[in-house]
Amino acid sequence: DAEITQSPRHKITETGRQVTLACHQTWNHNNMFWYRQDLGHGLRLIHYSYGVQDTNKGEVSDGYSVSRSNTEDLPLTLESAASSQTSVYFCASSDRGRDTQYFGPGTRLTVL
């Protein structure tokens, strides 16, 4: 069955370190998204991509970057992790021309 996976599921890191969270989908969806979920904020959009080599900033993109070298993967990089980036991160994908997004299981990141 097609799916969307995230790794690692849990990560603890230190302030200032570079961290990369992986997202992989096997639906062959063109669109991929990264969100973060924090108490009192729901889910907020970090970055998104509509296809290979395409990336766009979302509402809370500062301190994060993404790159899209193939259809299946959209890794999220925290260049220099900060305690404010402690959160649960969700990756999602959707098909071209369709609005429904399907989410991965999430990565819980703790920055000490």
Place this chain on the structure above:
Amino acid sequence: DQQVKQNSPSLSVQEGRISILNCDYTNSMFDYFLWYKKYPAEGPTFLISISSIKDKNEDGRFTVFLNKSAKHLSLHIVPSQPGDSAVYFCAALVGGADGLTFGKGTHLIIQP
């Protein structure tokens, strides 16, 4: 400024009764609305959606109503079951662009 609002952080309903979850929005450009269900330590799961050209969409026990003039939508679950206990997120989209805008969620508790 929050564009999608779920004003009830929690809702308790007896098993077998109707659950009604509410959502208000401020951006008149939103043209597609979705409800997601989320269990702890899992990603959001798509539940049901509605286009702005409709006022009702039904899928089994789940019905979503959209009142565009009031900028209000609601999710009805009939009858409520114990497995429905979860956090429900309302989300909105403008023409497939820029990712989803989420509300903060409503924690639905189904009492036996």
